[in-house]
Amino acid sequence: MFHLLLATCLANDPSICAERLLPSAESPSVEECHRKAEPIARDWLARHPDLRGGAARCVETAGLPALNMQEVADGVFFYQGAMEQISPGNRGRIANLAFVVGDTVAVIDAGGTRAEGEALYAAIRSVTDKPVSHLILTHMHPDHILGAEVFAEAGASIVADARLSDAVARRTDAWMMSIPDQIGQAAFMGSRIAPVDQKVDAPMTISLGSTELRLEPVKSAHTDNDLTVFDSESETLFTGDLIFRGLTPSLDGSLSNWIDWVDGTGPDPAPSLIVPGHGPVAATWDEAVAPERQYLHALRDATRKAVTGGMALSRAIPAIVSMMKPYSEGWADFNATTARNAATSFSQLEWE
Ligand SMILES: [Zn+2]
CATH class of the missing domain: 3.10.20 (Ubiquitin-like (UB roll))
Structure with missing residues (x-):
């Protein structure tokens, strides 16, 4: 080619x-x-x-610059993003990305820039010439979606939770201003939002011929537009940012729903492999969610203490971060992300 x-x-x-x-x-x-x-x-x-x-x-x-991807299951290719916040050093490439090869190719998340989407596309072409039929976006965050236009131009149908487009539209102007400053103008060049072609508001299946992907929208948790993807052939579950490993989870949806989700027993039948939105793949549900479960419970407990203690938000944030300190081990960017999570969870639990 x-x-x-x-x-x-x-x-x-x-x-x-x-x-x-x-x-x-x-x-x-x-x-x-x-x-x-x-x-x-x-x-x-x-x-x-x-x-x-x-x-x-x-x-x-x-001759194309390509992401270095790993075949983690038969026909399932995985790119692990940097476990840090976006910076000039990582050029915005912090989200995990994947693709599944059936009779056609489905891509799961597009990366944080046009350039990363192109490098993902090049990685696909280094493995197969089959058409890229679908790009599935697991949720709205820019590190997962800003490479999407590459796949639209390649002929893929862009599939996302029905709530994603509105959520993205509300944030686009702010992202277009702030992200080039955070990662550098050159790294961001040509990055744009691509429209969603297929809006998912109930569980649905996408056929790739030799395998099927089951898409399941989830109640507002990490964001209000999360969906999971299950590949029937390899029994791989892609959770997007419903699961963080190694990078501190960021709360942009509902803390109590997210806790309900991680407290659940996971999908039935149990997946053979779990691909989180950040951090390494996991072999079992418990391995995948246990650290995040502990973090989210600790966040809820610390926030409740701040709320029942009658603290104002400005005092509550540092207090919550300090109560969370014993749970900081193993989480990158703990302080800054936890401070933001504290503000979000405080405003949610105040009304509980
Ligand atoms: Zn996210």
């Missing part, structure tokens, strides 16, 4: 440049890729007025 790489620079700062992969020009021969290049590049640039285009070139799959 040959792929089109287009040189681009920021319209408002021509010193910041990067090549973008345009998957719709993908071709079996270099000649065909060259033939498609001009109209596709022109079209693409018209939809990205923040960028100016330069030279285009066609390269073989092996």
Whole structure:
């Protein structure tokens, strides 16, 4: 396969440049890729007025920068994001990403930038030439969704919880302002929100021919638009950020529902492998959720103490963080994330 790489620079700062992969020009021969290049590049640039285009070139799959992925089960490929908050050092690549190869390919989460989505696409192409039929977004957070447009351009249908689009729309302007500052303009170049094609409001199944994916929306927990994905052939469960391992869980939904979810016994039948939203894969439900369960219970207990003690929010936050300290071991970014969680859980439990 040959792929089109287009040189681009920021319209408002021509010193910041990067090549973008345009998957719709993908071709079996270099000649065909060259033939498609001009109209596709022109079209693409018209939809990205923040960028100016330069030279285009066609390269073989092996010449593309690709994420380093691991086949964790038959036909299931996994990329483990950096276990930290986004920074220039990690270029926003902190979320776990995956794809499942059946007769077609389904991708689970798209990464935190256009560039990461492209590198995920290149990793898929290094394994298979099968069409990418679906991109499933596990929830709204930018580290999971900002690479999505690459897959829309590759012809995939974007599937997400029915509540995701509104939640994203409310936050897009803030993200577009803040994320380039957090990871660097060059790393963020060309990143945009892609619209959802298929909105999930009840459990549903996606057929990939040789395997099936069961999608299940979950009551507001980590966010108000979480969904899980179960691959029937490999019995792998993808939980998105309903499960954090190693990176401190961040609360952007409902603490009590999230606790109910982790307190449950997990899916029946039990999965053979669990892929969390952050951190390493786990072999059993208990291995996957036990540390997070302890953290969320401790957060609820500490918050209740602050609420019943009649503390104001400004005093409650440091008090909750300090009560949580004994549970900090093994969690990256504990203090900052726990302070934010404390504010959220305080406002929720105050009304309990
Ligand atoms: Zn998240």
